[in-house]
Amino acid sequence: MNSRLNRVQTGLRCVLAGLMAAAFITHFHFARAQSTSRPNVILVITDDQGYGDVGAHGNTMIQTPQLDKLHAQSVRLTQFHVDPTCSPTRSALMTGRYSTRTGVWHTILGRSILYKDEITMADVFKAGGYRTGIFGKWHLGDNYPSRPMDRGFDVSVVHGGGGVTQTPDYWDNDYFDDTYFGSGDPEKFGGYCTDVFFREASKFIQSDSDQPFFCYLTTNAPHGPFNVSQAYKQPYLDKGVPEPMASFYGMITNIDDNMGRLTAMLEETGLDQNTILIFMTDNGTAAGVTGNPKEESNAWAGFNDGMRGQKGSAYEGGHRVPFFIRWPKGNLGQPRDVSNLSAHIDVLPTLADLCEIDLPTDRHLDGTSLAPLIKGAEVNWPNRTLFVHSQRIEYPRKWKTCSVMTEEWRLIDGKELYRIEDDRGQTKDLSAQFPGVVGNLRHQYEQWWTTLEPRFDDYPYISIGNDAENPAKITAHDWHGPAVPWNQRMVRNMPHHNGYWMVDVEQTGWYRFTLRHWPEGTGKIIEAKQARLKIADVDNTIVLTDQKDRVMFNVYLPKGKTKMQTWLTDKDSDKSRGAFFIDAERLK
Secondary structure, three states: OOHHHHHHHHHHHHHHHHHHHHHHHHHHHOOOOOOOOOEEEEEEEOOOOOOOHHHHOOOOOOHHHHHHHHHHEEEEEOOEEOOHHHHHHHHHHOOOOOOOHHHOOOOOOOOOOOOOOOHHHHHHHHOOOOOOEEEEEOOOOOOOOHHHHHHHOOOEEEOOOOOOOOOOOOOOOOOOOOOEEEEOOOOOOOOOOOHHHHHHHHHHHHHOOOOEEEEEOOOOOOOOOOOHHHHHHHHHOOOOOOHHHHHHHHHHHHHHHHHHHHHHHHHHHOOOEEEEEEEEOOOOOOOOOOOOOOOOOOOOEEOOOOOOOOOOOOHHHOOOOOOEEEEEHHHOOOOOEOOOOHHHHHHHHHHHHHHOOOOOOOOOOOOOHHHHOOOOOOOOOOOOOOEEEEOOOOOOOOOEEEEEOOOOEEEEEOEEEEEEOOOOOOOOOOOOOOHHHHHHHHHHHHHHHHHHHHHHHOOOOOEEHHHHHOOOEEEEOOOEEEOOOOOOHHOOOOOOOOOEEEEEEOOEEEEEEEEOOOOOOOOOOOOOEEEEEEEEOEEEEEEEOOOOOOOOEEEEEEOEEEEEEEEEEOOOOOOOEEOEEEEEEEEE
16 A cells, blocks of 8 residues: 555656656746857767776777877866766766666666656756757667657757667667668668767757757767777787777777867867867776786786776776866866766756756756866865666665765775775775774665655656657567567567566557567568557457568557557467567557
8 A cells, every 4th residue: 555655656746847847948948148158068978988998097008099188188087987887877967866866777678768757968958048969879768758859959860779789779770871860760871880970960069050059979889799890990909909809999999080070170160169078988898808818918908997897887997987078268277187076967067057057946966066176166075975876677676786985985785895095996895894984884875775765666658649759669678577688689589588668658549559570671570370469458469360570459548657568479389579669659
């Protein structure tokens, strides 16, 4: 009974917060008088590049001359932290709120989708009179109401899912000459993915407009499967860098070349002086470190600046990442390191402060403005306690893969304690020597966890029946359940897996559900003898007498939030799998 009451209360809070979010965006849209003095913002975030994957940080192998130059020109946050994986980091970055608070605590499983009532950085900038664009990776929802165009972006050129070649991405994309999504039909672009995203971002930046711009340039690279031209990886292979690190480094060098072209364009157009340019990454390195090579081997083992852990880890190497910020006209003082503890949740309030735009006042932001630190003001900065974690499960579990951080300490998974200044590699567990510190940090975590719990039972629903996306094109990437086929290679292997989607039927009426094992246009048939669709109170089965590339159900549905699941039973056995692709269309 209490659980049911909590869910009802949570639902009411969600509805109210959603209405308030809409009111914020509507009321403050272009509310401030425009001024040419307002800075532009370019926020560059790469995917799976760690702190040690930059030459300026001490990596003697990787070639990143443009990032090294930007490092030399910037204020550098040297203790900047994100979540250990990508979607959670991006949700916290976009909202200024801890990722789990926003509904995002995984990269798949329907848990990489923002709650509908969240207000994004793009919403805030758009309401402040900025034109907004995203180029590259979004990974916070591929369906209404969670696509970039639904969350404040005027212009978007993005791939699907969490990376090129993942299930929601355009079928058969491979990083080269791919097809990407925007506000209209999918569009094919010539060139390597990173080159395309930087090129389209440059077009957006140079658009003729009196408005300042916010450009979110978020590369798919160097995320796996590490596809890059031979010209970029061969120099590393020649130096003894093993695969896949050689390709990983090659992808980063390609990013570096694009950063050079971007900064050159800003200088040529005169935009560089009043443009805030930020470079950061979304988690620790994915492929920039290997095991220790044999003593007689000359193989390069990678570089992680002495930190323990990689992507996905609660140790420092999993979540401490680069953060460079340059703004020549902004009086930031001399380029320098700022060592105060900071995190992804701080970026939105910091940019709002620097750009003098309004933040929503109807919700708690976990982050704080770092503007005083970045500007070099003499301030009595508090000793903060920050939290990062990686859940990657259906329902969050306390103390799972987490780091409680202060300027001095790191508490890992509620058990291990490290004094970070003395022990960057986190090799000396001091928990037995400092039980009081452990107890204090555990207490702060418990308090933080309590603030997250009220929404654990909620879902970020995929809407069907809304004119903004009709039909809604839904994929198995967002299944709830085990063994999610989240990339196209897995789909090609036709696993006998299944899961369910949480959907919001927005209007009562007739709907057509088109089930496929393969995306539309491939021509591949469904090899099944029976198809079943269950949604709301509907549970229909169709016997298949001939083989086609789709199965269609027409059903009448009431308005409301519900669960949807499908079954396609093999021709020669009783084994079944879910439909990997569904079009859900409201019939008018």
